[in-house]
Amino acid sequence: MSNIIAQTQSPSPSQRLDQEPMIKLRDVSKWYGHFQVLHDVSLDVRKGERVVICGPSGSGKSTLIRCINRLEEHQKGEIIVNGIEMTDNVKNIEKIRRNIGMVFQSFNLFPHLNVLDNLTIGPMLVRHMKKKDAEELAMQFLEKVRIPEQAQKYPLQLSGGQQQRVAIARSLCMQPEIMLFDEPTSALDPEMIKEVLDTMIELADSGMTMICVTHEMGFARTVADNVILMADGKTVESGTPEEFFGNPKNPRTRLFLEQILKH
Amino acid sequence: MTTQSQHAPKMATPLEPVMQFDPNAKVPFAKWVQKHLFTSLWQSLMTLVVAALLLRFAWFVLKWGVIDAVFYTPDPDVCRAAAGACWAVIVEKHRPMLFGLYPYDEHWRLVIMMVVYLSTIVASLMPKLWNFKILIPLWILSVTSIGILMFGGVLGLVYVPTSEWGGLPLTMILFSGTVLIGMPVAVVLALGRRSPMPVARGVSVVFIEALRGVPLITILFVAVNVFPLFLPAGVEVNKLLRITVGIAIFFACYQAEVIRGGLQAIPTGQYEAAASLNMSYWQTTRKIILPQALRISLPAITNHIIAAMKNTSFVIIIGLFDILTATTAVMQDPLWRRYYIEAYLFVAAVYLFFGYALSLYARQVEKWINSGRI
Numbered sequence: 131m132s133n134i135i136a137q138t139q140s141p142s143p144s145q146r147l148d149q150e151p152m153i154k155l156r157d158v159s160k161w162y163g164h165f166q167v168l169h170d171v172s173l174d175v176r177k178g179e180r181v182v183i184c185g186p187s188g189s190g191k192s193t194l195i196r197c198i199n200r201l202e203e204h205q206k207g208e209i210i211v212n213g214i215e216m217t218d219n220v221k222n223i224e225k226i227r228r229n230i231g232m233v234f235q236s237f238n239l240f241p242h243l244n245v246l247d248n249l250t251i252g253p254m255l256v257r258h259m260k261k262k263d264a265e266e267l268a269m270q271f272l273e274k275v276r277i278p279e280q281a282q283k284y285p286l287q288l289s290g291g292q293q294q295r296v297a298i299a300r301s302l303c304m305q306p307e308i309m310l311f312d313e314p315t316s317a318l319d320p321e322m323i324k325e326v327l328d329t330m331i332e333l334a335d336s337g338m339t340m341i342c343v344t345h346e347m348g349f350a351r352t353v354a355d356n357v358i359l360m361a362d363g364k365t366v367e368s369g370t371p372e373e374f375f376g377n378p379k380n381p382r383t384r385l386f387l388e389q390i391l392k393h
Numbered sequence: 394m395t396t397q398s399q400h401a402p403k404m405a406t407p408l409e410p411v412m413q414f415d416p417n418a419k420v421p422f423a424k425w426v427q428k429h430l431f432t433s434l435w436q437s438l439m440t441l442v443v444a445a446l447l448l449r450f451a452w453f454v455l456k457w458g459v460i461d462a463v464f465y466t467p468d469p470d471v472c473r474a475a476a477g478a479c480w481a482v483i484v485e486k487h488r489p490m491l492f493g494l495y496p497y498d499e500h501w502r503l504v505i506m507m508v509v510y511l512s513t514i515v516a517s518l519m520p521k522l523w524n525f526k527i528l529i530p531l532w533i534l535s536v537t538s539i540g541i542l543m544f545g546g547v548l549g550l551v552y553v554p555t556s557e558w559g560g561l562p563l564t565m566i567l568f569s570g571t572v573l574i575g576m577p578v579a580v581v582l583a584l585g586r587r588s589p590m591p592v593a594r595g596v597s598v599v600f601i602e603a604l605r606g607v608p609l610i611t612i613l614f615v616a617v618n619v620f621p622l623f624l625p626a627g628v629e630v631n632k633l634l635r636i637t638v639g640i641a642i643f644f645a646c647y648q649a650e651v652i653r654g655g656l657q658a659i660p661t662g663q664y665e666a667a668a669s670l671n672m673s674y675w676q677t678t679r680k681i682i683l684p685q686a687l688r689i690s691l692p693a694i695t696n697h698i699i700a701a702m703k704n705t706s707f708v709i710i711i712g713l714f715d716i717l718t719a720t721t722a723v724m725q726d727p728l729w730r731r732y733y734i735e736a737y738l739f740v741a742a743v744y745l746f747f748g749y750a751l752s753l754y755a756r757q758v759e760k761w762i763n764s765g766r767i
Contacts, residue, residue, distance in 0.1 A: 238666035297666075
């Protein structure tokens with residue numbers, strides 16, 4: 131039942147419908163020991179599409195997106211990114227990760243490197259860019275996230291919101307086609323959430339393919355092409371924001387929305 | 394965090410500063426004494442007792458060490474007559490104490506060697522010079538010149554075999570050998586112990602646990618007496634080298650556990666961030682994990698390095714005379730043997746000097762790390 135809903139594509143812009151999905155999940159399952167965190171989850175994400183995944187904690191939403199770049203290993207089903215299937219093959223994992231940037235809840239900046247070095251280390255080590263070119267690229271993205279003046283500071287000298295924007299810029303420096311956001315604003319003070327969301331909205335406007343795990347329903351409403359509710363490792367509801375918020379099919383969605391929108 | 398102040402509109406500073414709490418204000422001495430030493434009757438009593446004991450001890454040190462002491466005399470009988478310390482023993486015997494069995498006429502070579510050695514070390518410890526283009530030539534140059542000075546046999550210098558090396562230069566060579574060989578081994582062992590590969594992990598665990606489980610002296614006996622039995626006939630590895638490697642490996646096993654502690658303190662998020670940037674295991678280890686782990690474990694690393702400095706005195710078991718053993722040997726001289734306390738105090742001061750210098754430097758490194766300079 132659940133996978134049927136997820137596979138039913140939301141009526142996103144028509145030109146996307148005939149494209150081959152950039153990310154294709156088919157019946158992905160994962161267990162932690164005997165506990166099944168993901169139950170046959172299927173999901174298609176097309177180029178330029180913005181997907182928001184929400185759901186109560188422990189519903190497997192973070193695990194799901196972490197499977198997409200192999201921070202977690204799935205045990206059953208298929209994950210195909212840009213036509214490459216995620217297997218144990220290290221070459222395949224590298225190829226897939228090359229196209230995926232990831233932003234974490236706790237930023238995970240490298241505390242021993244200053245902001246500029248945090249941004250250049252990936253391009254220099256992995257893409258073998260020259261230091262000068264990497265720094266130019268880094269400054270470009272720092273300007274995009276509006277903190278070029280912090281380039282020489284260390285992560286812990288910045289506010290949470292600034293750190294998260296640096297983390298976004300760091301991922302962008304690898305010039306990925308897909309960005310994964312794992313609760314990017316959950317660790318932030320309320321007044322800093324906006325600056326990070328603004329950055330994400332700009333990114334969405336630039337046409338980036340995004341999957342965001344978040345509880346920011348305002349963001350989901352304005353940005354998402356497809357909003358998905360996960361519960362107990364299954365996708366419970368999936369639809370455009372209008373459908374999702376206006377006319378949820380599943381009682382769990384209604385319950386979830388009630389709880390989260392009450393305040 | 395600091396955002397609030399950064400986002401807040403800049404306010405003009407008030408023209409008249411109100412009475413503010415000044416954390417740097419000097420507390421009057423009398424007030425400090427009263428607050429810290431004489432708050433209660435019991436505390437006042439303890440203060441007085443401790444002060445009396447301290448003064449008594451200080452007076453003893455002053456009287457014995459300075460007032461009644463003999464600072465210079467070639468004649469032990471003068472010392473005999475004096476009530477205080479006989480520092481003259483150090484003046485008289487400093488050369489065999491500092492240089493051991495090394496031929497007397499060649500001691501100037503050791504003085505130059507120590508100057509070269511110390512300046513190389515001091516230079517290598519300065520962050521400004523942390524550049525392989527400077528350090529590699531520097532080390533090649535100084536190791537070569539130290540080798541020439543110590544061994545001789547070229548440039549008209551008399552050949553001195555390692556069995557005649559001794560004293561402070563020997564201690565220095567053993568110590569830096571231990572650290573230079575031991576640290577990389579320690580890092581490899583620490584990484585091995587956390588490796589996802591079972592073989593690497595198994596080897597590291599067995600190696601670390603086996604060697605940590607035996608006393609250093611056992612390892613040295615194996616290095617000196619047992620190891621040669623396994624070598625093919627005719628092959629000989631220098632005794633000094635064998636014992637240096639022995640101490641180094643012992644050092645490495647302990648240091649590996651210290652570094653492992655640092656590695657375990659790195660949050661998984663760091664590995665995940667590196668993985669999501671598509672960095673390889675070695676790139677992640679070299680650029681992300683190790684720099685942080687070593688910073689975290691720096692105080693404990695320093696601790697073991699200082700301990701290693703003192704473990705060098707174990708070379709006594711192969712009949713080499715490091716500074717401590719050399720002093721013991723010198724104090725066999727019947728004329729001066731009464732003054733062993735002064736001699737050992739001198740050796741203690743030498744160890745203290747190097748040990749304290751190391752710990753001061755480590756503290757400086759921690760400051761640099763905290764201020765983000767390295």
